Amino acid sequence: FRDITRVKILEKMYSGMRELIDNVVQSSVSGIMAADRRGNIILMNRAAEKLFGYTSEEADQVNIEDFYPEGVAREIMRKLRDPSLGEKGKLPITKVNIRTRHGEEIPVEMTAAIIYEDDKESATAAIFNDLREKLAVEKKLKEAQGQVIQSEKMASLGRLAAGVAHE
Secondary structure, three states, X not given: OOOOHXXXXXXXXXXXHHHHHHHHHHHOOOEEEEEEOOOEEEEEOHHHHHHHOOOHHHHOOOEHHHHOOOOHHHHHXXXXXXXXXXXXXXXXXXXXXXXXXOOOEEEEEEEEEEEEEOOEEEEEEEEEEEXXXXXXXXXXXXXXXXXXXXXXXXXXXXXXXXXXXHO
């Protein structure tokens, strides 16, 4: 006989940790996606499903290149492999456009990393943050700033006219 109590305890801890990690990934407000070396989607959280318009089951039928405009996915991989752009295998925050299931292009900020197993590339993972709301707020802010500047010009012109009339 062999005591497998320790093995069972470790299996339970591993299972609990795996469940926790899964919950963290699925609960993220950022879209999280992973693809194998051939570009097949192997992980897509709920936020990524909403952003791209695919369910995890449907993502099995598309390639990672389908989520970007022509040539963008290959450019991202080139940057990931280029050590002069920072740490090899990691892409710092980058603004790109992604393409949804319906062909809409959406501006996002993304980070990405190559996942290595035994010093060989096995997959890539990326985190996406939708910029549409942020860009809309920035546009409104610029419009408001323009209106303030215009109001200040009109007030200066009014003071000048009042001064001329007084003279």
